[in-house]
Amino acid sequence: MTGVRWGEEGMEGRCDGCADYYPLDAEFWPRGRGLRFCRACTNERQRVIAARRRAAQVAYNREWLAANRERVNERRRELMRQRVLTDPTYLERRRAYHAERMRKWRSRQGEAA
Numbered sequence: 001m002t003g004v005r006w007g008e009e010g011m012e013g014r015c016d017g018c019a020d021y022y023p024l025d026a027e028f029w030p031r032g033r034g035l036r037f038c039r040a041c042t043n044e045r046q047r048v049i050a051a052r053r054r055a056a057q058v059a060y061n062r063e064w065l066a067a068n069r070e071r072v073n074e075r076r077r078e079l080m081r082q083r084v085l086t087d088p089t090y091l092e093r094r095r096a097y098h099a100e101r102m103r104k105w106r107s108r109q110g111e112a113a
């Protein structure tokens with residue numbers, strides 16, 4: 001805060017962010033942050049910082065995935081293979097799924113001919 005004044009509720013501090021005056025109380029001034037910004041401004045700054053960090057992380061992940069696409073796909077295929085080999089219910093489900101796809105495909109082929 002920059003400056004204090006005597007308000008209705010007693011001493012009030014002026015927030016560096018919104019330039020408004022608030023009572024010198026933990027409700028309006030978050031502790032342990034040097035009393036520079038009011039609670040609302042602190043929350044907003046934290047939100048902006050978190051959003052910026054999240055956006056940077058998303059961009060980094062997208063870039064990394066694009067650069068390692070083949071490695072990622074190979075890992076995914078390997079996990080799929082392992083699951084097919086170790087999980088009989090999953091194998092049955094995959095077989096049913098592919099049988100259904102084949103049935104639809106064959107009926108489409110029949111229509112075209």
Ligand SMILES: [Zn+2]
Binds near residue numbers: 015037040042
């Ligand atoms: Zn403020």
